[in-house]
Structure formats: structure tokens, C-alpha cells
Amino acid sequence: MIQQIYPQVAHNYRFELNKDMNFSSAHYIPHSDAGACGRVHGHTYFLNLTIAGNTLDDAGFLVNFSTLKQLIHGRFDHQLLNDLPDIQDIMPSTEKLAERIHELVQEHLNTLPNKAVCLQVFLRETPTSYVIYRGEQS
Ligand SMILES: [Zn+2]
Secondary structure, eight states: OTTOOOOOOOOOOSEEEEEEEEEEEEEOOOSTTOGGGGSOEEEEEEEEEEEEESOOOTTSOSSOHHHHHHHHHHHHTTEEGGGSTTTTTSOOOHHHHHHHHHHHHHHHHTTSTTOOEEEEEEEEEETTEEEEEOOOOO
16 A cells, blocks of 8 residues: 555565555455355455565666566456466465465566565455465574
8 A cells, every 4th residue: 555654574685675556356255154255246455565685687676566566466456366277276365365476476586586585465455454474484
């Protein structure tokens, strides 16, 4: 969300990049515990990615902001999440979506020579609800 202060991740990397974006998606939670969330409905998700690393590429980037937007917004915006190949095998809860976004971002970062890492995915589903996913803690 624009100008929101997000929870900070302690680290010793030289550079930290944060990318905000939002996307609008429909979903439903096909589970007996989901209540009203079992019916198809939509959210405007607000996402913040925290990425860190020690070295930059030839363009002076840790990672290209526009590539991140294409990777996530391009994939999830104006989609029914349950139908997407990336999501169809998981419950499209905020928690699982945050975990999947982390995987997609880290998979992209792994293709880059400067080996940046995704430290945090902050995913707000509603004005009163959000999830933070930080990957496996070592
Ligand atoms: Zn929902």
C-alpha cells in the first residue's frame, strides 16, 4: 500500500529493495470451514515484496521493478485464482497465495547472477487482514 510502513526484516545485506503493487482477483476456498469464503468473491490484494542482496547487475539494479510487477501482477490480476495452474493444487487462501508468490519471486531471483533473496512477502487481502510470509527460517 502506498506509503505504508511494513514490518522490517533484520538482515546484513548491503541492499534492500521493496516493491509495492496491487492486483484484483477472484477466488473461493473449497473447504467446509470456509463459510462465506466458499462462494466466489473478489479482493484487491495489496502486495509488498522485500528483496535483498549484496551485488547489483550491470544496470545497477538488485532486481528490475518492472519484471517483478509482470511476474506477479501479470499472472494474477483479473483472474479467478482457483483456475490458474500456479494455484489450482493449493487452497487459494491468503497464506498459501503469499507462499506461492514467494516461490515465484525466488525462482526468478535464482535465475539472476547476483543471487538476491526474497526476505518477505506482505500480502493484504482486505483493509483489516494481511499475511506475512518469510520462507523457511534457517
Ligand atoms: Zn477471499
